[in-house]
Amino acid sequence: MGNRIPELDVSARAGMLLAGFSSGRSNQPNLLTRSTADQALITGVTAASAYGIGVSGHSFLESIANRLPMNRVVSGLAVDAVVASAGLALMKALPPQPQRSGKQAALQLMAHAATGVGTAGLAANALESIRGRRGARTAATAALAGVVIGSWALTRPGRAKFGSRQADGSYLENTPKTLSTGKAAVFGLAATGALYGLSHAESAGATGISHVAAKLLGGEPADHRSLGRIGVTLLSAGGAWYAVAAVSSKLATVGQDVEAANEDRPTLPEITGSPASGIPWDIQSREGTRWLSATLTASQIEAVMEEPSKQPIRVYASLESADSEEERAELLLSELDRTRAFERSYIALFSPTGSGYVNYVATESYEFLTRGDCASAAIQYSVLPSPLSLTRTEEGTRQTRLVLDGIAERLRELPPSKRPKVFLFGESLGCKVNQEVFTGASDQSLRALGIDGALWVGTPSFTNWRQVVWEDRPQNERPEVGPGAIYSPRAVPDWRDLPDSERERVRYLLLQNGADPVPKFDAQLLWREPNWLGPDESRPPGAPQGTKWQPVTTFVTTLVDQINALAPTPGQFEYGGHDYRSVIPDAIADVWRLPATAQQRQRIFQVMEDRELASEIKRLMAEAEAKPEAERAEAMAKAKAKVAEIEAKQT
Numbered sequence: 337m338g339n340r341i342p343e344l345d346v347s348a349r350a351g352m353l354l355a356g357f358s359s360g361r362s363n364q365p366n367l368l369t370r371s372t373a374d375q376a377l378i379t380g381v382t383a384a385s386a387y388g389i390g391v392s393g394h395s396f397l398e399s400i401a402n403r404l405p406m407n408r409v410v411s412g413l414a415v416d417a418v419v420a421s422a423g424l425a426l427m428k429a430l431p432p433q434p435q436r437s438g439k440q441a442a443l444q445l446m447a448h449a450a451t452g453v454g455t456a457g458l459a460a461n462a463l464e465s466i467r468g469r470r471g472a473r474t475a476a477t478a479a480l481a482g483v484v485i486g487s488w489a490l491t492r493p494g495r496a497k498f499g500s501r502q503a504d505g506s507y508l509e510n511t512p513k514t515l516s517t518g519k520a521a522v523f524g525l526a527a528t529g530a531l532y533g534l535s536h537a538e539s540a541g542a543t544g545i546s547h548v549a550a551k552l553l554g555g556e557p558a559d560h561r562s563l564g565r566i567g568v569t570l571l572s573a574g575g576a577w578y579a580v581a582a583v584s585s586k587l588a589t590v591g592q593d594v595e596a597a598n599e600d601r602p603t604l605p606e607i608t609g610s611p612a613s614g615i616p617w618d619i620q621s622r623e624g625t626r627w628l629s630a631t632l633t634a635s636q637i638e639a640v641m642e643e644p645s646k647q648p649i650r651v652y653a654s655l656e657s658a659d660s661e662e663e664r665a666e667l668l669l670s671e672l673d674r675t676r677a678f679e680r681s682y683i684a685l686f687s688p689t690g691s692g693y694v695n696y697v698a699t700e701s702y703e704f705l706t707r708g709d710c711a712s713a714a715i716q717y718s719v720l721p722s723p724l725s726l727t728r729t730e731e732g733t734r735q736t737r738l739v740l741d742g743i744a745e746r747l748r749e750l751p752p753s754k755r756p757k758v759f760l761f762g763e764s765l766g767c768k769v770n771q772e773v774f775t776g777a778s779d780q781s782l783r784a785l786g787i788d789g790a791l792w793v794g795t796p797s798f799t800n801w802r803q804v805v806w807e808d809r810p811q812n813e814r815p816e817v818g819p820g821a822i823y824s825p826r827a828v829p830d831w832r833d834l835p836d837s838e839r840e841r842v843r844y845l846l847l848q849n850g851a852d853p854v855p856k857f858d859a860q861l862l863w864r865e866p867n868w869l870g871p872d873e874s875r876p877p878g879a880p881q882g883t884k885w886q887p888v889t890t891f892v893t894t895l896v897d898q899i900n901a902l903a904p905t906p907g908q909f910e911y912g913g914h915d916y917r918s919v920i921p922d923a924i925a926d927v928w929r930l931p932a933t934a935q936q937r938q939r940i941f942q943v944m945e946d947r948e949l950a951s952e953i954k955r956l957m958a959e960a961e962a963k964p965e966a967e968r969a970e971a972m973a974k975a976k977a978k979v980a981e982i983e984a985k986q987t
Contacts, residue, residue: 346460346461347394347398349464350456351387351388353479353483354456355383355384356383357487358382358385358888359379359383360484360485362378362382364491364884365501365880366883366896367894367897368498368513368900370893370896372514377892382888389449389453394457394460397415397453409465412457416455417454419453419457420457423447423448426443426444426446444865459479463479497881499878499880508851508912510915511905541567594621595955596955597955598625598626602631606647606648608652608671614670615654620652621692621719623688623691624692627652627693627714630699631650632704634647634708641704641936641939645708648709648712649711651677652668652714653668653715653716654716655719664715665715669743671713672711672743678750680709682759685713685770686762686766687715687766687767687769687770690718690721690764691719692718692719694766695761695916695920698763700944701925702759702928702930704936704940705924705930705940711756717729717732717735717769729769733768733770733772743786744785744786747786758786758787758788759790762790762792762795763792764793764796764914768796771799772801778820789843790844791845791847791920792846793923796857802846811826817841817842820844824846825846826850826876827848827850827876828919839926843927845923847919847923850877854914856894861890862888901913901915902915907949908945925937949982959975960975
């Protein structure tokens with residue numbers, strides 16, 4: 337500690353003040369409610385990030401101040417004042433405005449950083465000027481406390497509200513979370529301390545590398561400080577890469593494992609994996625077997641619709657079924673040919689999420705509404721959760737295009753009166769996979785491939801086709817239908833409130849919940865204000881009220897919202913967050929023009945809720961039964977307790 341550079345003390349103090357400011361602002365509401373642990377994580381990450389920015393930024397300012405021919409504290413105050421003033425002037429010249437150009441967004445971010453670092457530096461240098469005097473430590477503590485309390489007050493507590501909060505006080509979420517402010521503050525300090533410790537460990541590592549470099553290359557350790565920083569960064573990146581690779585490997589194994597409840601292969605020839613199928617059951621993934629095992633039977637459909645029905649077709653090409661997208665697409669098309677799918681009235685291609693999951697509510701709604709006179713197809717491009725499957729979406733899009741081309745080719749060989757209608761469905765990352773097949777905002781590319789209708793729910797914000805469709809429409813106005821037969825509402829109520837004449841025009845619907853973070857989360861939240869966080873009066877339905885964009889905080893809070901976006905109760909269809917179970921049945925019936933009476937729709941909805949609950953109970957009990965004998969009794973007790981918990985929520 338004896339050879340520590342004095343200027344770093346001032347920079348560290350500035351970093352602590354900036355971290356305190358960020359800690360106070362980190363509690364502002366965003367899209368969804370959050371738990372105490374969520375708030376602690378947000379506080380810790382934002383405070384640690386602000387501390388790093390404050391230390392690094394102010395160290396640079398201090399290096400400039402040290403070259404001025406005046407007292408160190410005075411020169412520091414002068415440089416900080418100039419930088420803070422320049423930052424404020426730039427912020428005034430570039431007031432918050434969504435969808436700025438890249439250059440303007442970068443300048444706005446620089447203005448934020450300069451103002452924060454300069455202002456924190458002014459306070460830190462003021463405290464430095466009284467270092468060693470009586471009451472100096474108390475003044476420093478009071479300053480930090482004042483910064484935290486003042487920044488918290490700026491979040492307008494009591495007036496700001498989460499995007500999911502309704503006028504009646506309810507929340508459009510599966511499971512609204514509660515927050516203990518006291519516990520969150522304690523846990524936030526712990527999280528901040530942990531990250532602060534990591535930053536010091538990184539600094540110590542850089543110091544160690546610089547000392548080694550000095551011995552090997554000569555000179556003083558300070559001469560090799562940059563080399564030390566680069567070395568630590570490379571080690572950190574290597575560690576992060578290894579961790580992601582290890583997690584991906586583990587999750588890939590899990591994604592391939594078939595659950596005990598779905599080990600038995602189907603017997604109906606209309607289903608992939610049956611004895612008649614060209615794709616064996618033992619190479620299906622977890623999600624593939626889940627989807628195929630849930631295929632409705634003709635008798636089940638007849639019981640609900642009270643009309644004659646056929647056995648629906650379901651075919652699925654798993655990731656392991658072939659080595660390339662071309663081969664997987666050909667296998668799926670062969671399954672459609674084998675099951676005589678082109679003799680049915682309807683064919684639908686369901687694009688899975690990253691793990692291979694296909695929305696069973698959408699598929700079952702479709703099978704009920706078509707009275708089984710249909711075929712459902714899906715092709716897998718990954719077995720990992722969607723965040724880890726982003727690098728596989730191009731492959732998914734290519735093989736989707738191959739399948740659609742193959743379907744279009746077969747349709748051209750049929751007389752127009754014999755051609756089945758073709759539909760598309762995508763959810764979350766599956767939306768990106770099949771939307772990116774099409775170019776431009778017009779629906780002509782969809783019609784050219786023979787797509788009669790499409791439903792996309794929860795399209796990610798970074799999907800190019802969705803951005804082109806939306807263009808530069810204002811967020812505070814309900815959009816009109818178009819271009820063509822496409823409709824991209826801001827939230828579900830926009831779709832529900834359309835006049836009947838307008839609803840009848842829609843053939844391709846991009847549906848989203850207003851408080852769903854998936855259509856709103858983007859890496860650009862780090863440096864650019866999004867259009868859903870403009871002035872309160874222009875924010876779309878579901879956006880938070882009374883909050884402001886903050887570069888790191890908004891990014892982290894929206895990321896946490898994504899983690900909390902889907903926590904459904906089995907057998908209880910709700911809509912909110914990233915859950916669309918309650919709106920999918922009616923959307924498919926309306927957009928795909930599949931007729932059903934109000935009574936039939938109600939029976940479909942109720943039966944699907946019952947089926948979901950029964951499926952979850954079957955899965956839990958089968959997993960417990962599959963445990964080794966020594967563990968079975970305990971596993972069965974836990975499964976029964978979970979079942980009781982689920983059933984209690986139904987009442």
